[in-house]
Amino acid sequence: MMKLYLVEHAIGSFGFDENGKLIDYVLNPKDIGRVVELLLQHENGEPFPSALELINKVKPEEIVIENEAEIQKLQVKATVKPHHEGAKIFRQSLAKFALESKFASTEDELYTYLYQLAFEYTRRKLRSAAQKRDLLAIQAVRAMDDIDKSINLFSERLREWYSLHFPELDKLLEDHETYAKIVSTFGYRDSITLEGLKSINIDEHTAKRIVDAASKSIGADISEDDINSIQQLSNTILSLFTIRNNLSDYIESVMKEVAPNVTSLVGSNLGARLLSLAGSLEELSKMPASTIQVLGAEKALFRALRSGSRPPKHGIIFQFPAIHSAPRWQRGKIARALAAKLAIAARVDNYSGRYIGDQLAEQLNKRIEEIKTKYEQPPPRKPAQSEKLGERRSRPEKRKSKERYKSKKNNRNEKRRR
């Protein structure tokens, strides 16, 4: 009757007898990527292949293991005892066993290997943890867009509705949040006071105009019930603004964690939008810079591809301040530079997690400066360009597509007629 005390370590599987004497061992491959995979499977109760091989070699009647999850996966009768006799002996003199089994030739070599292994293992786990969270950031930014839409919709309605009572206010206030705040705080236009307006952070000048307008308003008088219903709507709008602010903070923190490099280049909001358009951080990291450059302008891009006209210079990255504030003729160049840096940032975020955002941002700014000085003047207009453009558009194809469209239309009409 033989009992085998099994120890599974990154360097291999070692079997001991009940007196702590080494019976036999099988080494793991010395390949960091492969071993990391084995380790991750091991956590889910998958024994190392080296362990199975060892069991096959020794053919014990019973084995003692440390990881309970492995029990069903082993063909032999097994009991669980963490830190059993063999484990103690092995892990107390790990270096000795590594050298004797010729896994490593020096202690330094062993520890350098284990150090790299721990790093790769942790990086891999970090990556999968971040990958799940990028989907959260994406959903959050989409939710924020939905909320923005709702805020706009409700605010328009609120303005129409409250304008029955106080029409002049609509023109006086651009900002939806302030407008809703006034409706919520004061209700009737007659309750609006200068002091009250100042206490909700409205500047003196505007406040005076509002109070003045309220006293001369041409709006209709309405009942308390009416006001209450209107206020319910304005309260809803205000709470939507609160949710929006919280979401924005949340997106910022998640983005800093999930995609620190992308975030350092374009900020958390635009970064999250890029992830959202790409589908995930992984997808974004696989995209060429030229695709990132036009993400969000798919309609324009495919129109250009079909018709042969000029492709869009930028998609969602137009929101990047350096692009939309630049003169028209510089935008394409800046967009191209930014997209290239974004592609690098996304790849680093997805595959290594190292932080190089500061360098990237610095290089980008340098390039933008260069563009700004080199192309300060708009390019001279070329009269020939319009003709050239016409040539580029292949006429027959265009006609073809038109015909195709026509024939489709005809088909449809025919069907209808039938």
Place this chain on the structure above:
Amino acid sequence: MSESIRTIKETNMENVFECEYIDGTVRLCTKNFAPGYSVYGERLIKYNGTEYREWNAFRSKLAGAIMKGLKENPVKKNTKVLYLGAASGTTPSHISDIVEKDGKVYGVEFSARVVRELILVAQRRPNLFPILADARFPQSYMPLVEDADVLYVDIAQPDQTDIAIYNARTFLKSDGYLLLAIKARSIDVTKDPSEIFKAEAQKLEKSDFDVKQVINLDPYDKDHAMVLARFKG
């Protein structure tokens, strides 16, 4: 900055130093194992050709414990330390300084968020192994570590003492030491901290530990205590 230093001398603990400034203030410090790099914004001090890092007792519970009279520091040159709750690497970096090249620090941390920072610290320290894993399930990092001379546990969990005991039974050499940072507020907010410290120490006594010292870390950390215990198992 070295002009403001009067002396640096080793304390009665191996590789733990005391630095006296010109104005008379005394701070702990360790020899920087990664010269030129500061981990959490601490001061780097050059003295007689060696670089030291100031060890902030308000940031690191081990330093706090030393300041409050830890009798014996089991973390020495060449020791192997299993560190649960390594967080962003503040204390692990000093332990890595103390154990030097032939010692090892296995830093286990569960939160992906702070492991990012831990990795940056470990990158400069070949004796600090960053491991992203859950201390409640030792089997996940079992193949990556070896038995330790010192088990350092600083995890804010209600059942942190049980986790420490379980890990000690799996990885601690007999006669090895346990340094357990107890955060009373994460065990039970309603109870008096000193009662909690007593109860946790008793738990250790019942589980083959010889509790040597319980140090209240006030004012460095309120409602925290550091327990030094020896494992007889």
